[in-house]
Structure formats: structure tokens, C-alpha cells
Amino acid sequence: MATPDIKIGSKLDARGFKQAETALSKLTKSTKSLAKAFGIAFSAQAITRYGIAAVNAFAAEERQILSLTNTVKNLGLAFQAPAVNEYIDNMERLTGITRDQLQPAFQQLLTQTGSITKSQEIFNAALEVSSSGIVSLEEASSALTQAYVGNTKGLKQFNLGLTNAELSAMTFDQILSAISDTYKGQFKAAMESTAVKIDRVKVAADNAKESIGGGLVDAFANLAGNGDLDSAIAKMEKFGTTVADVLRSVTSQGWKSAWQFINPANTGGFTDPNKPTTGVNLGSPGTWRWRNLQITKKEQAAAAKLRKEEEARLAILRKQNAEKRAQLALDKANKALSAASEMFDPQGIQIAAALQGKITDEQRARLELMKMIWELEQAIAQGNTAIIEKLTAQLLELTKQTEQLNKNFQALEKINDILNTIGYGRQLFDNDSLAQTLALLNSITGSTYTPSTFASQVPQDLYQALLVDFPNAAAEQVVVPEVNITIDGNVDALLDVVVNGLQNKSASGVDTRILRNTGGFNW
């Protein structure tokens, strides 16, 4: 971060600029020459890059062809070299297997058998076996090459159903026949597969690249042959632009025999760079002459169809992925929403608030039940199986208890009702006095119970029960007569009368607590 400062005596120091100016002018010069060399349009540059790759591809193929030609020549079959190369080329186009794989295998067979026909026969067998997928072409041809000279060890991997001894005893033709019987039709089936069709298109494109490379080699060899590199570079630039124009015009018309060019000096193969009359005509667009690429309309259509199918498949896949992503987002949102809703669910809040208030046991039980029902509903909405099972069990238990509680309440209600029906409820037993109670009972039932007669009028067990509630009931039954006494005169005489009376009573068997003989009290 620049700190605040005040600069005094600022001056331009141009040394750095002078250096930069010099560097820039140098850069400009080299940039101009670069622009000259590589052309202006992007397409020309792209073509040039492609050209370089094409030249490399051509060079690699040329090496291979020369190697095969040499092998054939060494076998004394030099005149058949073009045919052999043509065979390899055709196999490449037909099978989609590149020359890199075909040629070494075939070359090996050629070297071993010394006969092109035999080599082709064995090669076809190797192709049948490799098309089944159990071994590669190289392994198959290697095993057959060895088998040709008597070494049948490698044939074991072909799974022909023959033992080593049997294989050793068979002739090579018999072995080929056995292979043919086992793997018949494999090659044809493989050629029908999509993968091979794609490979064939790739091979065709590679062949085109090689052909272009070949043409370029010829052309640039001629261009640089006279030593004028600058003019060669200029012509390369023009070449890039011109080829771009050609491609545009050719592809707009379709890949017909426009790509089939015949070199007036040669009927095929590669041009001799030493012959200035041959080579590529760097003329105006439309006069380019290339080697015949033989890309058929049918293969182009097949490739286009494959591309379309692939694009459709990818589109479906992309759509499915998008739907999956959308669903995932939706599920996530729903989860978050339900979690948030739980916090603000009015029913849940009300239940919780009610539980915190002053409520009776019955109300608490009912609220607990409501709460459990609400929790179960939430768990069902979320699909949480474990919680659902747990809450369901608890809910059933709580429901049973609540039902029992309800029954008890109902019974109590009934008792209350009965008591209320009677009209007095426990009033009968709220009285302190038996007399009041009996009076009440008489008014209800129309009976004529009195405390003194009640004991004999009701069953003894009921009476005893009543005595528990009314402990003074027995005392209430004693009737005390009223006696008025007026004493005139001698009190002693009264006492004598009383004592005599008591003694007489005692003598007659009434307990008077008086000693009969003496008249004293018996304490």
C-alpha cells in the first residue's frame, strides 16, 4: 500500500525509457518478421500447425512403409511390395486398427512364413481370434507365428478345447481349421460394432493427415530446394491461407471426389521429391491435388449418425444431472424449511406453553398425549423411521393409560351422579348428631327413626357402623326423667330415706354402689 508522502524536486529520469525504447524497437522488428512468416489470419496459423502435425504423421508412416517394403524385398517379393502396402492400408480402413498395430503383426508373419498368401491367411485367423477379445492382435499373430514353426504353447490362451498334446499332434492347417471353427463370425460381428466404426473414422482422418503431410513435404522440399528461405517462408504463409480457403470451399460443397486428386505424374504412392515436375501445385484454390482418401459417403453418414446419437445421449445425461441437482437442492431446502417450521409451529408452541401452565393431572395427561401426536406427525413428515417407531410405542402406552384414566373419571362421575340423584350426597354423613341425621333420613325415606328406638329398628351391623361415626349415639339413647324435690325440715332424714332406698334397691339386685350392710358407698 502506498503511504502518504510529499515528494520534493521530482524529475524525470529517462534512462529506463531509453532502454525500453530500444527493446521495443527490436521487438517490433522481430514481430513484423514473425507476422510475415506466420501469416495474419488465425485459420492460416491453425492450418500451419496442423501441417506440422501432418508432416510428422506422414514421416512416421513413411518409416513404417519403408520397413515393410524392405521386409518384402528381402523375401524376394519386392514386386509385391505395393500390393502388400495396399493390403495393410485396406485392412486399416476396414478394421479401424491402425497401421502401428497391423504392420508389426503382419511383418512378423511375413518373415516367418515367407509367403504373402500364407501370411494373409494366418493374419485373418489372428484377426478372428483378436476380435473375440480374449487376446490382442499382436498376441494372436505372435502365437500363430510360433505355432507355424511348431511351438504350440501360445495357442493355449485361445481356449480351443484341446490339450497341449493334441495341439502338438495337429498340423498347422488343422490348427487353423480349429481356430476357424471356434471363432467363426467374430470378426464380422466386431466390424458391426459402434466402437470399430468410430475407429474407422479416426483412421480415415489420420490417413488424411498423413496424406496432407506427404503433400506438404513434397511442396516444401521444392520450395526450399533453391535455398531461398525467405521466399519459402512467404510461400508457406500463402499456403496456409490458400489451404484454409480450399477447405472452406470444399467442405461447403461436401466431401466428394473433390478430395480425390490425381497427380499427373504419378498414379499413386508418394512423389519423388527430387522430381520438380511432381509434387503439389501451389496454385489458386480449387486446384490442389492430393492423394485419394476414399472416405465414403456411407462412413461419413455413419460417423455423423454416431455423433448425433452421442450428443443426444449426452443431452439426456446433462438433463438428468440437472434434475438430480435440482431435486437435491429442493430436498435440502425442504429439510431446512421443516427444521425452521418445527421451531415456529404454532401447535407445538401452544402445547409447550400449555404444559408450562397450571393444569390438572388430567389436562397434563391430555396435553402430553397431544404433544406426542404432534411429534409423531413431524417424524412421519420427515420420514424418520426410528423416531416414528419409538413414538408410536409411547403413544400406544399413553393412550392405554389415558383410556383407563377416562374410565376412572367416568366411574367417579357416575358415583357423583348417583349421589347427586339422591339429592343430599354426603350430607347424610356430614351431621355431627345422630338425631339430626335420623331426622334427615326420616324426611327422605319416610321412616320414624328416633335415637332411642334406632338401635332396635336397624340391623346391628349398621348400628355399629353408625356408632363409629356417631360415638355419642349410645349416650343419646338414655332418657333421663325429670324429678323435682322440695326439702322442708331435716336434711338428715332425707339422707336416711335415700340410703334406705338404695339399700332396698341393692337388695333387689339393682346395682346401686352402696354397701348393703353398712349403707356406705362402694368406691
Add this chain to the structure above:
Amino acid sequence: MLEIELRGNADLRKALRRFTPDLEKELRKELRSALSPVVKKARSYVTDDAPMRGWRGRAFSEAKFPIYNADTIRRGINYRVTPGKINSNGFSSMASIYNSTGAGAIYEIAGIKNSQGQPWVGPKTGSLSNKVSKSVNPKAGEQFIKNLPPVVSSLKGRGRLIYRAWAENRGVAEGAAMKAIDSAIREFYKRAETTAFRRAA
């Protein structure tokens, strides 16, 4: 006769140091005397206490925002009498006054670009830009700037410390400094015409 061409301040000072060290010494002395009053004035504007409570230092604070410390800020306000580096436009200075501490720079120039504070986005956006306010308080920037003294404009810039001191100096220091530089250059060329320069010991 060989010509001496002094390209830029660095060349001049190098030449002075090499061939006329007395001129170099004199130049430094005069530059110091011109610039030091401005620096002293600027330091005097630094208040001992932080202009707001929240800017004071706290024990065990891991805050990244520079804490207000008057001594540190004063130490960071100083001058330089040697040539500065060449900037991207090719210019260099002969001398300079600077305010080099973080808190000092904040105090100096806060609110110059956005007088109401930086645009507020809040802490939850996850923005990594330092051009927006991510404070919890939407008015944090505005409140911060309100608590600072007003910005003063000078010919060299706007601020509250060195720029304020420079504005109040009314060009006296600049005049003196330029006079010293011109004198040194004139004297140097005068000597170059009359004597053959030999590298000073």
C-alpha cells in the same frame, strides 16, 4: 571537452557525492532545515489519545486493523533528503516527507475517497475485497470518519497530518528546498566548467 549530463536526481546526487561532497553536505543540511519544521508541525497534530474509543489498543488483541498509538504514528512521520526510487512514470524525488505507519496513514487520508465510508456489504457476503465495508455496523465507516478531524487540502495532496502541515507551511519549505537544489546544481556545473573533476577521496 567532456560534457557532464546529469540525468535525474540520482545522477545528480551521485555526482555531488563523488566530485563535490561539500556541495552534497550543504544540500542535505539545507534540505533538512527546510523540511524539519513541516515534520515537527505534522507530528504536533497527532493527538495523544485515540480520536475514538474503539481505536485504542487492547490487551491480547489479535485484530488486524492498526491500533492507534500516538508515539508510533509520530515516529512514522519523517523526512528523507536522499533521492527516492524511480516510479513507473519515470519520476524520482530529491527529498520527501512521509507518513509511513499504518495507523498514521489511516488517520491521514481516511475519508478522502469515500467521505461517507466505504460501500457496506456486511460480514455474511464472504467478499474478499478490501474496497467494501464488511462491518456488522452499516455506518461504521461514516462514524469512523466523523470522529476524525477534517481533511485539509494542499498542493501536494489532502490529509490531516503531513498534508495539513504542508498546506499551513504555505510553500516556504518547498521554496527553500528547491532553492537549495538549484544552488547545488548551479554550483556543480560552475565547478565542472572551471576544474577537472576527480573522484573525491
